[in-house]
Amino acid sequence: MKGYHYIKRGIDIILSGMAIVILSPLLLFLCIAIKLDTPGPILFKQKRVGIHRSFFQIYKFRTMRIDTPKDVPTHMLENPEQYITKVGKFLRKTSLDELPQIFNIFKGEMSIVGPRPALWNQDDLVAEREKYGANDVTPGLTGWAQINGRDELEIPDKARLDGEYVKHLGPWMDLKCFLGTIGSVLMHDGVVEGGTGELNKEDEETEAHKSETAQSSAKKETIAKDTEESEKGRRKKKILITGSGSYVGTSVEAWLKQWPEYYQVDTLDMRTQTWRTHDFSAYDVVYHVAGIAHADVGQVTEEEKKQYYRVNTDLAVETAEKAKKEGVQQFLFMSSMIVYSGCKEKKITKNTIPKPLNFYGDSKWQADQKIQALADERFKVVVLRSPMIYGKGSMGNYPQLAKLAGKLPLFPIVHNQRSMLYIENLAQFVKRMIDNEETGVFFPQNEQYINTSDLVQMIAVVKGHRLVMVPATGWIIRLMKKIPGKIGILTGKAFGDSVYDMQMSEYKEEYRVCDWKESVRRTEG
Structure with missing residues (x-):
């Protein structure tokens, strides 16, 4: 963009100047903390490569002891942890060690956004950047390479990303880098963002909670009574869960073991070939949960894709075939709502034909079909196409949302609906x-659709975190989806509409042990 250099410099001066004034109390506090922690200077100065391969002194808060080898990148030190101070560990984790660079920005040696300045002796990085013209722009506090891998990137990859930044240099690229940096900091483990504290609970909220708790208790009593009636005169069943250590398998095992007089539950590790010699004939039911999930489909090699098919398809089918051959009466297979990921319909009905969008969904869909084909009068097959499963200790998108709910000061109000399934509801099903x-094929889900904004707000309430919900227009969500990394991916998944028709999930006996609000309390409490 012609003339953008001058606009960019003006923005740098204004923002860095404001930051120096506004953050002066924090800067003073950190200076005192560093001085009290270990002997040595407050600031760490280091020779770096600036625009047109000139040199300048970069400022950082000192995070390492004064006996640390000089001009050596941290990742190249032998046992670098031994050199990092207590305060330094916190500063690095929160990226506060970079704050003094606002003075470099104000002086014009750096910009807010740009390729990170190389060490004066990093000739390999400087040479690689020269290929892309990345040495001819002002280095920055954060950049395109930093939000796409940070220190994990190899030098050629880092230089290539710096080249992409130069090629697309403009306000939109700088905005993406800036927002991506905010997202990376917010998602970083151990970072505390925004105020915390107990929310004032209004009387009506308290009464609503009491009502929900009473309904949940009544539902549990109904389920317990149904269980007692249904178990009368029924022989004890032996159940094998294939996939020991899995979240779903472990949870269902614990649930069934509440009734030891009716269920004997064993688990089987499927990660080695020893499962092939395990005697299935002793079991009435095999519940197959082993599989690979939570795929980052944009960063998977061809070999890793093949592994998804080996585990999610081949292993599942071979396990079902072995169960049938050895006289198991019932086989339960954990499929997934992901088999509908390529469908255009926002609401999945019984007439919707599965259409996977990616290899992960396809690996599940292929197993789904092949296992159904094994069913006959003596070998009953149950396929569970569950939506997102969550609960205490779960993996996937829910814990990421929970992390945001405990850190963000603001969250957008978005009107969407998603089918979800609390782990105890699944276990009872x-x-x-x-x-x-x-x-047959079944579609268990919670008794209510969940709105992402409501879910995040509820999690924040349980965590005791003050979270302000703000109205959001479509362009804000579209912008968030474009943020590189976890924020963009999570936004795309979290704010879409993806539901099963509720009629598909009804069953002749109650299986939902609690509603979604109570499930959040149990998960986060």
Whole structure:
């Protein structure tokens, strides 16, 4: 963009000047903390490569002891942890050690956004950047390479990304880098953002909570009574869960073991070939949960894709075939709502034909079909196409949302709907499938659709975090989706609409042990 250099410099002067004034109390506090922590200077100065391969002194808060080898990147030190101070560890984790660079920005030696300045002796990085013209722009506090891998990147990859920044240099690229940096800091483990404290709970909220708790208790009593009635005269069943250590498998195992007089539950590790010699004939039911999930489909090699098919498809089908051959009466397979990921419909109905969008969904869909084909009168097959499963200790998108809910000061109000399934609701549904010796395809979900904004707000309430919900227009969400890294990916998944028709999930016996609000309390409490 012609003339953008002058606009960019003006923005740098204004923002860095404001930052120096506004952050002066914080800067003073950090100076005192560093001085009290270990002997040595407050600031760490280092010779760096600036625009047109000139040199300047970069400023940072000192995070390492004064006996640390000089001019050596941290990752090249032998056991670098031994040199990092206590305060320094905190500063690095929160990126506050970079704050003094606002003075470099104000002086014009750096910009807010640009390729990170190389060490004076990093000739390999400087040479690689020369290929892309990345040495001819002002280095920055953060850049395109930093939000796409940071220190994990190899030098050629880092230089290539710096070249992409130069090629697309302009206000939109700088904005993406700036927002991406905010996202990276917010998602960093251990970073505390925004104020915290107990929310004032209004009387009506308290009463609503009491009502929900009472309803949940009544529901549990109903389920317990149904269980007692259904178990009368029923023989004890032996159940094998394939996939020991998995979140779903471990949770269902713990749930069924509440009734030791009716269920004997064993687990089997599927990560080695020893499962092939395990005797399945001793079991009434095999519940197959082993698989690979939570794929980052944009960063997977061809070999890794093949591994998804080996585990999610081949292993699942071979396990089902072995179960049938050895006389197991019922086989339960954990499929997924992901098999519908390529469908245009926002609401999935029984007439919707599965259409996976990527290799992960396809690996599940292929197993889904092949296992269904094994069903007959003596071998009953249950396929569970569950939506996102969550609960205490779960993996995937829910814990990422929970992390945001505990850190962000603001969150957008977005009107979307998603089907979700609390782990205890799933466990009770599995129990129903076993008790009633079911066969077919099932779509368990919570009794209510969940709105992402409501979910995040509820998590914040349980965590005692002050979170302000603000109205959001479509362009804000579209912008968030374009932020590189976890923020953009999570936004795309979290704010879309993806639901099962509720009629698909109804069952002749109650299986939802609690509603979604109570499930959040149990998960986060």
